[in-house]
Amino acid sequence: MTAFVSALDLFSIGIGPSSSHTVGPMRAARAFAEQLARGGAIDRVTRITCSLYGSLGATGLGHGTPDAVVAGLAGLKPDDCDPDQVRGAWSRLGSEGGTVHIAARHPITMTQSDLTLEPRTRLPGHPNAMTLQAWGDDDALPLAEETYYSVGGGFIRREGDAAQEAEALRHPLPYDTADELLALCEEHGVSFCDIARSNEVAVHGEEGIDAGLDAIWAAMAECVEHGLATEGTLPGGLGVKRRAPEVRRRLEEYDRDAAHTAGLRDTSTEWLHAFALAVNEENAAGGRVVTAPTNGAAGIIPAVGHYYLRFVPGADREGIRRYLLTAAAIASLVKKNASISGAEGGCQAEVGSACAMAAGALCAVLGGTPRQIENAAEIAMEHHLGLTCDPVAGLVQVPCIERNAIASSTAVSAARLALHGDGTHLVSLDTVIETMRQTGLDMMTKYKETSEGGLAVNVIEC
Known part of the structure; x- marks a missing residue:
């Protein structure tokens, strides 16, 4: 694949403080929510969990990664959202939980403990890795599960996706x-x-x-x-x-x-x-x-x-x-x-x-x-x-x-x-x-x- 990447992709308008720890995870969470909506599973979702691995787990709190994940699940985009909607999105959930409208439509209750930091676990695809799981009434198996890599500059890659040549x-x-x-x-x-x-x-x-x-x-x-x-x-x-x-x-x-x-x-x-x-x-x-x-x-x-x-x-x-x-x-x-x-x-x-x-x-x-x-x-x-x-x-x-x-x-x-x-x-x-x-x-x-x-x-x- 050619090295050339469009300036419109490299210079993406987003929010701070980190492209790989804030913008990328927000895009990944939003992509997961949209996948649930497209696949028809969203109305059966009662809970969503997210594990942040490696560098995302090590410095995620300081970089606002949990806030970004919650905001992305709610359908916010880093290029046009109000930054105030992102700041504190995770901390406002508290231990009792708060309502998050997945893909801006389906309400579920999320707590802070639904996001876990696992800095000692490093996935092979990239140091910045996160796994999202959607659960229904049956906790035995998730309705959907995806692992994403935040590869720098706000770019994300879903595990298993082939390189895009088009x-x-x-x-x-x-x-x-x-x-x-x-x-x-x-x-x-x-x-x-x-x-x-x-x-x-x-x-x-x-x-x-x-x-x-x-x-x-x-x-x-x-x-x-x-x-x-x-x-x-x-x-x-x-x-x-x-x-x-x-x-x-x-x-x-x-x-x-x-x-x-x-x-x-x-x-x-x-x-x-x-x-x-x-x-x-x-x-x-x-x-x-x-x-x-x-x-x-x-x-x-x-x-x-x-x-x-x-x-x-x-x-x-x-x-x-x-x-x-x-x-x-x-x-x-x-x-x-x-x-x-x-x-x-x-x-x-x-x-x-x-x-x-x-x-x-x-x-x-x-x-x-x-x-x-x-x-x-x-x-x-x-x-x-x-x-x-x-x-x-x-x-x-x-x-x-x-x-x-x-x-x-x-x-x-x-x-x-x-x-x-x-x-x-x-x-x-x-x-x-x-x-x-x-x-x-x-x-x-x-x-x-x-x-x-x-x-x-x-x-x-x-």
Whole structure:
């Protein structure tokens, strides 16, 4: 199957705090509820249970996974639901139970104990696994049972499903590796975004892909705006204060003074940090975010995109479309040949991938050649190899929020550095992606989104 994944799938509008632990489980639970409705068994269901395995069991509470499962069973979709309907959906059930309308139609009573956390049990398909069972009056056998894997970026896979090949047949310019993508660019005299656009148009049409990209960027921009304006302390018990609004106020004041004073410092990097902080604070609060390619790394693509619009002369909406298409083309390579899941590859698979996407995409809109774009993505990924996923208290806050800000700076630096060369370099993007895959396989499980190693066990939660 071709590596190419549509930007409209990679950049999915959802809610925080995690694409793999919140968005994916919500989609899986909703799919299970819809299956019950289609199969005609829903009216016989009296109880539904869910077991969360591996990483979902280890950090599910901090990531709001039980809430997401209950909301998904009730028919809510992460791309258009009210985040307030999801927050607390499980905790509100209590030990006595509460009513949940499965697929928004069939009422059953659920209790908190209907969802169990089993972090020590790891299923072979993926570290993020969950099994849903629907029961009737007879408790001997379930009416229905499905196991789903949340494979990163909000994507889910049902156990036993074959790979989908149909979409690949509709892509006129398929590729599996960066070398193949570069060859297509040279053959047709175009760039990464043009190859991606040709594939997108074959599926969505010209107007469809433009409308989709504009909607994605609008959601990213709204997230940045909301994050820059919202004060307060993030939920979860760590007492992490939102910093983006204060950074914004200071930078606005400084920039006003700079307009009348010569020799003051350039604040573009600090604004870049503020944009990233804004997004990841929104994500940590369970707000509306766009997976890029995950929620834990959601701040990097919008931050670098805002940097482009604010500080690059001539930046425009069409440039943002090229930026998103280029980023999606790079993400497709990582998803196909390694992973974008922190539970599978550590944070190198999330923040490292997002940094590579943003670096290559910024290089593209700054006028880089295909080989310079590939070089920028490689530089960014190379310097995130081995990065662990060790969220303190299982929350996507420490070190995740700051990590997005720093990676945004790395993306800009990688793009600028690549533009000073001619695209010739020793380590290829394909090589660094394969190295990331191997590093993820070698990485101990406790450093892959289980909160059992690294900062997660060395920071006192208070």
